[in-house]
Amino acid sequence: MATKIVTISNGKKDFITLIKDSVAKNEDIVITKRGQPVAALLPYKEYTDLRKLRTYLKMLEISTEMRKTCIKAKDIYAISKKELEERKL
DSSP: OOEEEEEHHHHHHTHHHHHHHHHHTTOEEEEEETTEEEEEEOOHHHHHHHHHHHHHHHHHHHHHHHHHHTOOHHHHHHHHHHHHHHHHO
């Protein structure tokens, strides 16, 4: 995937074109301020894939911690279910 770098001021002028190029050319666009990256524009599919990946990695982290502490998912489920049932009363 190609990466294009633009300044904030140029990005403001050509925002619609940047979006069209990002989708059509499947490219990431890094937006800079005074030469430093401050944001990125990327195709929506890439964004959703990154969100899924971040969620998956977080789940792996939780799973690892649960294994270290010998906590089982079924125990957490039972406790959570009990708490929810008590709130309904």
